[in-house]
Amino acid sequence: MTHDDSHTQTRRGMTRAELLALPVTVDIGTAARALGLGRSTGYELARRREFPCRVLRVGSSYRVPTADLLRVLGVTPEDRDAASPVE
DSSP: OHHHHHHHHHHHSOOHHHHHTOOSEEOHHHHHHHTTOOHHHHHHHHHTTOOSSOOEEETTEEEEEHHHHHHHHTOOTTHHHHOOSOO
8 A cells, every 4th residue: 555655646746847748728637736736626726716827617627728837836838948858
């Protein structure tokens, strides 16, 4: 069980390369993971309109603009050129 717990912790955040490879918008679960939050916490913050960045409501789902997410995380598109291939 300890092995599974440590794997969950390492997957919680995202690397710079993963962040820069995200599509134009992402779901709340992906945005929450990028911010180091749990999926349930992300959805709760979105419902309360307290998510750390802009959230779009599209029908019954939430979408987070990746540009806003990257801005909150302090990652700029220029970082794409500086990102090392191995992290």
